[in-house]
Amino acid sequence: MKMPCSISIFGLGYVGLTFSVCFASKGFKVIGVDVDLIKIKNIERGIPPFYEPQLKEYLSKALQKNTFTCTNDYFQAILSSDISFICVGTPAKSNESLDLSHVKSVSRNIGEALRKKKDYHLIVVRSTVTPGTTEHVIKRMVEDLSGKTCGIDFGLCMNPEFLREGTAIYDVLHPDRIIIGEFDKKSGDILENIYREFYGEKTPPILRTSLTNAELIKYANNAFLATKISFINEMANICQKTSGADITVIARALGLDHRINPKFLGAGLGWGGSCFPKDLNALIKYAESIGYNPVLLKAVNEVNSLQPYKAIELARELIGDLKGKRIAILGLSFKPNTDDMRNAVSIKIINELLKEGAKVVAYDPAAIKNAMKIFGDRIEFTFSALECIKDCDCCIVVTEWEEFKRLNPDDFIANMKNPAIVDGRRIFDPKKFSLKLKYKTIGLSL
Ligand code: UGA
Numbered sequence: 001m002k003m004p005c006s007i008s009i010f011g012l013g014y015v016g017l018t019f020s021v022c023f024a025s026k027g028f029k030v031i032g033v034d035v036d037l038i039k040i041k042n043i044e045r046g047i048p049p050f051y052e053p054q055l056k057e058y059l060s061k062a063l064q065k066n067t068f069t070c071t072n073d074y075f076q077a078i079l080s081s082d083i084s085f086i087c088v089g090t091p092a093k094s095n096e097s098l099d100l101s102h103v104k105s106v107s108r109n110i111g112e113a114l115r116k117k118k119d120y121h122l123i124v125v126r127s128t129v130t131p132g133t134t135e136h137v138i139k140r141m142v143e144d145l146s147g148k149t150c151g152i153d154f155g156l157c158m159n160p161e162f163l164r165e166g167t168a169i170y171d172v173l174h175p176d177r178i179i180i181g182e183f184d185k186k187s188g189d190i191l192e193n194i195y196r197e198f199y200g201e202k203t204p205p206i207l208r209t210s211l212t213n214a215e216l217i218k219y220a221n222n223a224f225l226a227t228k229i230s231f232i233n234e235m236a237n238i239c240q241k242t243s244g245a246d247i248t249v250i251a252r253a254l255g256l257d258h259r260i261n262p263k264f265l266g267a268g269l270g271w272g273g274s275c276f277p278k279d280l281n282a283l284i285k286y287a288e289s290i291g292y293n294p295v296l297l298k299a300v301n302e303v304n305s306l307q308p309y310k311a312i313e314l315a316r317e318l319i320g321d322l323k324g325k326r327i328a329i330l331g332l333s334f335k336p337n338t339d340d341m342r343n344a345v346s347i348k349i350i351n352e353l354l355k356e357g358a359k360v361v362a363y364d365p366a367a368i369k370n371a372m373k374i375f376g377d378r379i380e381f382t383f384s385a386l387e388c389i390k391d392c393d394c395c396i397v398v399t400e401w402e403e404f405k406r407l408n409p410d411d412f413i414a415n416m417k418n419p420a421i422v423d424g425r426r427i428f429d430p431k432k433f434s435l436k437l438k439y440k441t442i443g444l445s446l
Contacts, residue, residue, distance in 0.1 A: 005028055006028075006029040006081045006082050007023060007029070007081050007083045007084070007194075008033055008080075008081035009032050009033065010033045010034075010110075011102065012049070013087065013088070014050065015161050016032065018052065018169055019126070019172055024068035025062055025067075027065075030062070031068075031081055032070040033070075033071055033074050034070065034072060040070045043059065044063070052166070052338065053167070053337055084121065084124065085159075086103060086110075086123065086126060086138070087127060088103055090103060090129055095285075098133075100133065103125075103133070103137070107141040107142055107145075108141060111141055111144065111145025120155065122155040122156075122157065122191065123138070123154060128160065128278075134212075134214075139156055150183055155182075156187055157183070158211045159178070160215070160221075165273065165274075165338040177207060178203075178204055179209065179218075180214070181210055181211040181214020182208060182209075188208050219279055219283045222275055223279065223300070225276070226304070228263075230271075232251055232264075233303055235247060235250060236442050237443070240445055242445060245444070245445065247426075247444065248443065268307075268426065269307055269308050270304045272345050273343055274340065280301055284297050284298060307345070309348070312353065312356070314440040315420075319418065319420050322356040322394075323358065325394060327360050329361070330385055330397045332367045332368070332371045333370075333399055336399055337366075337401075339369065340367070340370070341371055349396065360378075360379040361388055362381055362382070363382045363385050365401050368383075385407060389415045390415050391417045392415075397425055397427055399425065405428075407428075413436065419436075421437060421439050424442060426441055426443070
């Protein structure tokens with residue numbers, strides 16, 4: 001069989017679109033498929049549907065090169081490609097299990113199209129799905145609707161992604177490793193060859209395994225990272241009550257142990273986003289469904305659910321009762337370099353402040369539009385950090401955007417009514433700040 005180099009990618013969200021433009025930029029012929037026609041029109045005009053560093057540049061490069069096209073015609077996309085990547089979202093349902101409706105609808109489309117296709121086709125699942133879904137839901141649907149047999153007429157891989165929002169392009173181009181869960185050897189060989197062609201000499205280690213292991217690796221990865229953060233936040237809360245202790249020094253020391261490594265030991269107000277909360281809950285739900293009580297994962301969740309309230313606690317220590325106080329919030333998105341507000345800790349903090357009768361004024365370099373959909377006119381929005389802190393009684397740093405790191409104590413003294421700062425992400429030098437104004441931060445008893 002010839003090396004497949006024409007690919008269709010189903011779902012043009014964070015995973016699908018970044019993956020598409022990176023592959024297209026290296027000369028692969030990529031057809032992006034989505035059901036949202038407005039999204040498709042905008043992408044065709046070079047406008048990404050969300051903010052992500054470098055994405056616009058990569059998109060326009062791919063469009064200029066003519067290697068990337070978009071369509072809602074799944075049928076045509078499958079017939080004119082050799083391999084389809086399923087990158088649609090698997091959001092949480094209200095009972096915290098996974099909503100597989102998008103995955104099922106794409107599987108149905110692929111099955112219907114394959115009925116009419118003579119050539120072999122490889123299906124690669126990149127969406128995050130619980131163990132067994134690739135084989136028992138996706139494979140079954142495609143076989144039923146196509147009338148074809150997996151391992152003979154079409155191939156199947158589960159290939160989890162590990163990109164982070166805010167560094168998505170970098171992560172696609174520089175992965176630590178590639179995990180290929182394969183139904184059969186032929187499927188895995190084809191996908192491995194594609195990645196070897198894409199990365200060339202820089203191909204990272206490739207681990208080939210079963211579909212189920214690949215599904216679980218994704219969950220284990222996110223659960224482990226979330227555990228690291230909840231662990232360091234718990235240590236930070238212990239430091240907070242221990243005279244002379246500082247979590248940043250402890251985290252640095254831990255990170256120097258090669259068995260631990262320094263990443264994801266940044267203490268703060270907890271983790272948010274579309275992945276950790278959803279994946280941890282789905283893993284807990286899955287474990288319970290097979291008769292296992294995942295006590296550690298539940299504790300990781302619990303530490304995280306309480307962590308945002310540390311900001312309120314510290315604000316109260318600085319300025320007392322929050323009723324009627326004007327509080328500035330610096331940073332709304334769940335992490336820097338994204339406009340994503342999904343499960344952002346800012347939501348919990350702001351809702352609590354409003355409940356306590358405070359007036360909230362907020363600024364974020366990218367997420368204001370999305371935050372407006374959540375808060376409406378319940379809070380004020382500003383267009384710069386300095387405007388945000390103006391005349392405030394307290395400022396809480398919620399997201400560690402680079403531009404906030406450049407603020408110095410005099411900026412706060414000159415603009416705030418009462419210069420008091422809760423540094424929720426350890427972005428300022430406590431010595432410098434606490435000398436000049438009221439300052440509290442996570443993991444340091446001051
Ligand atoms: C996460 C994983 O890091 C990716 O590998 C994975 O592909 C992705 O989920 C996914 O499943 O799609 P993401 O949610 O984009 O990526 O962002 P992270 O950089 O992992 O940050 C998650 C949260 O942890 C953020 O709220 C961040 O502020 C918080 N965090 C991160 C900390 O509080 N401390 C740290 O040291 C690091």
